[in-house]
Amino acid sequence: MIKIVTNSSDFNKYIQSSQTGLVEVERAVRSIINKVREEGEDGLLELRQRFDGVPSARPLRVQAEEINQAYQMVDDSFRRALQQAKENIYRFHRKQERKTWFSTEESGPSLGQLIRPIDRVGIYVPGGTATYPSSVLMNAIPARVAGVKEIAMVTPPDRDGNVPAPTLVAAAEVGITEIYRVGGAHAIAALAYGTRSIKPVDKITGPGNAYVTLAKKQVYGQVGIDMLAGPSEILVVADGNANARFAAADLLSQAEHDVLARPLMVTDSAILAAAVREEIERQLKRLSRQDIARQSIDNHGVIFVENDWENIWQLVNAIAPEHLELLVVNPMKMLGRVRHAGAVFLGPYSPEPVGDYVAGPNHVLPTGGTARFYSPLNVDTFIKKSSVISFSKKDLVKEAENIISLARVEGLDAHARAVQARLEED
Template sequence: MGVIRILKSSQETAINSLLESRTANQAELAGRVAAIVEEVRQRGDEALCDFTKRFDRADLTPAQLKVTREEIDQAYREVDSEVLASLKVAKERIERFHRKQLSRSWFQPDPDGTVLGQLIVPLDRVGIYVPGGTASYPSSVLMNAVPAKVAGVKQVVMVTPPAAGGKVNPCTLVAAAEAGVDEIYKVGGAQAIAALAYGTRTIARVDKITGPGNIYVTLAKRMVYGQVDIDMLAGPSEVLVVADASANPVYAAADMLSQAEHDTLASAVLLTHDQDLALAVSQELERQVGELPRQEIARQALANHSAIIITGNLNESLELANRFAPEHLELLVEEPFQQLGRIRHAGAIFLGHHSPEPVGDYLAGPNHVLPTGGTARFYSPLSVDTFIKKCSVISFSRESLNKLGADIIRLAEVEGLQAHANAVRVRLKG
């Protein structure tokens, strides 16, 4: 048997199982996360330091939680100049794309003196979560911080778990400095989310939390929602490739593995009506996975949460893709732009044979913080809109209130709200 299942689209039970497998069992972890959140809420910095020592093997005092200017300067000395140049390219492209998303306040005056409008206001203070520890995710820094800054957020605060010894990866720190992050703290996991939501002596509370993390981070974000806003509840990464006979099996397999290497819960799916291509991609996956440093992770993801599905035709592939509503959707087909209008549900859509998913992860420009687990049916990618709020503006003149007052009174009385009606009636009498 190969590293991945090959299914027929008629195997409804198998496909349903594949769809359901994308959601991890969260119930058993919820209690642990709730205990962490409550302890941070009660004990503040002391709890943060205890959890950081326990989970990250970094023994820090409250005074050491905040990254200093000296640490950032040292990070610049450690980062390769070519890596820094690439970070600058990515930052510029991400900023340019997100500037096109900016909305403006608007006001509409009517001849009777009514003025209606909408005020666009950036959030005051947001927290961005960046995975860390032994890993480095400078791209996640840019994807969260840059649109926040473009939106006009006054204070952008970053939390990230330190490595053992209390150091943050230098690439992560340099990316944060390039993106204009205002404060950086060496704390991760559910405890970091709790600190951002409720505040501690060292970390002031924020208005919104964004950024992907592990299941502990996701559950903590769910628990504190309402105390603060959140962007979305992100799950394991996923890619779905729709391919026809024009696709190169080497490309398709490489793109699937680019997600399978993330973690053992990641999902990589190929939909194709070409049986020869399905077999060739399966063989390529077997060959390429053996060359990966993270091959054990990728193998588990391919075996447990991935599949090649043979459909009847391209139309069926596209309909099934909408049913999956994937985080990343690749159209490796002959005329991808002709099929774009048929896609209803996807976080990001990659068109053509030379647009692999990693270009979106790093520097194409659109955000890589995307809805997962089928939530692309109702969620959008992280954007400038994530970091703003809209206030309605209403100004009635005496003339406009006289004109519409009777209707307002009538509707208020239908609802049994006499004081509502009176607030208008006293003005009409006056």
């Protein structure tokens, strides 16, 4: 049963404990990465067999005929929903496009910024306990909008080595044909360092379990990464007028993701808190993933009751949740109080699953308090910016004294001489 907390000192203890980091599996992940790095594809296939149960003889790369067959295995309603989601996600992310720019003063240097897409990225699509075609769209579409040419996708297969048909169809719909049936930390290592079959990438995006997250952390520097994502979480902020049935359903929508998911709520109404707890127990019985949701609710679910709204907003921003729902009378008015959140959902008819699938904004979001410094996956994730500087001799003469002065303070005489040499030319 979900916990109800009314003691403000317990709020602080919970926040502190929630930010202690990811599961301590660093040593195991390091061993996995080293094996792939040193043994290449042979090591990768051995690890895939050990962790996923897939025979090493099963090819890493998904073949074109498998993708074609996948289309025969999904129904029309799924394909229609996928198309609509794709259009909405493209529409939203196209608004994030950046262009190369130059600025030339009437009398001064020409300055600018080159915008270039990353050449090759790897996207990780979770699997195992569920199928996530939506994660394919959310990772691939901003990369496509940015102009990335090469996208390699890795995803955990079942024990027979099969990738779910909806995942393959989603990949095909965004033009991904380079798909590898491998997951976990070993898949991250393969993307970072390469094997016989897998060419190394420049950046890795996409959420996964603790092993995947820590693998991304350890290969960072060899490649870029999007963020370090932990278990999914939701924080519902509700006043006394909120619908208990809606709030309970939204908390369970995150709880069913993972036994480690964090379903949280804060309210100024003890009556609502009790009603939501009762409603959660009623709705849990109808879920197909009841066992997973039950563990999440019992072990990580909390409803905070706090009468002072100043304290409520301090709590919200201290938690810095992945998903933040405002089930309050005037959510737009409250939006100004939000400093840290991955995505904000306003009002009773904007439940978190809208953002997961069809709204358009990205559902790959910062977790575990990292919304204090991370942003959702976006087009900027897949671009690089290069500064452009063009000085004329007149421009250099104008700034020479300042450059030389700063260089000499820093003890960099050659820097100063590089400018001085140009002032002394015939």
